[in-house]
Amino acid sequence: MSKVEARLKELGIALPEPSSPIANYVNYKVVDGFVYISGKGPVSPERTVTGKVGADLTLEQGYEAARLTGISLIAALKQAAGGDLDRVDQIVKLLGFVACADGFYDAPKVINGCSDLLVEVFGDGGRHARSAIPTHQLPLGIPVEIEMIARLKD
């Protein structure tokens, strides 16, 4: 078993089968070793988390939604790496959007749910640049959407 897969198992995380977008775009593109992953949300076969953080959801629930989003990002990254997460050199950048109630100013603490997961799974290589941006709503009513750039090993 790969090192990263062993770490996921230790953390009790099972990666979902990545869904195929039902449109003319793809889950990821790999160009010159850079992986660009399409925006993902807290959507799994079992459930879709919805609601605005600061109104329908607490900060803690938003954090969990961002962590669940991170699991979807790692599942897409595994696909991009040809099934072998040990080929991931580093996480480069996140751009995370949070559906925030008016006056809820803690979008960065929500996106920490994804950032913390990436460091738990990939260690120092999981540290990344990022922005955490509030918006008034997100597709399907989800609370969090995050896109990611990663780098594979040469």
Added chain:
Amino acid sequence: MSKVEARLKELGIALPEPSSPIANYVNYKVVDGFVYISGKGPVSPERTVTGKVGADLTLEQGYEAARLTGISLIAALKQAAGGDLDRVDQIVKLLGFVACADGFYDAPKVINGCSDLLVEVFGDGGRHARSAIPTHQLPLGIPVEIEMIARLKD
């Protein structure tokens, strides 16, 4: 005539002359074969589409606005490719914003207007990673703004 230009003609699409930004930024940057194109909207010399999707505009009108935005992106990409669209290897990524009325959750279906166009024009090389993000409004009152990363052939 280049293959892509022939395809544009077949689709009945005439590329506008790209406007020059009236500020200290540029339409595009080419670095290491990657083309970064500045955010574009459904703005042409003939008309500027305005309004929020889900209130002033229907989903279908939003889709058309995203398609019109895609035409502007291709026009800028042609400029970046030194006038020859056959030098485009692939479309890498879109980040699309949609001015959405409260409770309009279909921003991805709006951005499909641009995604579908790119695949019509560039074929499989037109498939891309993307995010589709709602916002409460956009500059000039436009309904759609999209930025793009593409890759030129070596």
Added chain:
Amino acid sequence: MSKVEARLKELGIALPEPSSPIANYVNYKVVDGFVYISGKGPVSPERTVTGKVGADLTLEQGYEAARLTGISLIAALKQAAGGDLDRVDQIVKLLGFVACADGFYDAPKVINGCSDLLVEVFGDGGRHARSAIPTHQLPLGIPVEIEMIARLKD
């Protein structure tokens, strides 16, 4: 003194000491000569600018906030360049968000505060692709958040 540092001095700009993010992300990542800088705002040890442009702040005050944000981005870029800003080849791209009051459509003119600064400091190499996107609010109540991609010299 480096050329860029001399230019900063001429402009009367003192770079702040970049703050360390208190979470599992970093100020910047350098990969293959590309520098990805995390979203920054008009936050300095002396003050944090807050408010929405078009309501609490005028366009001019928003422009100044974007300029202050640009100074933070240059400070992080200096760190990424190992302390030597003359190693910066070019600024590639900005993605700027502006907390806008309903009906304030001039987010691009706000982000000009950062774009103008980059050209003042780096000359032609400072010209960049960009998007300027309104949002209903930003973290901590700040009016502007901008992330940046730059390229170092080989």
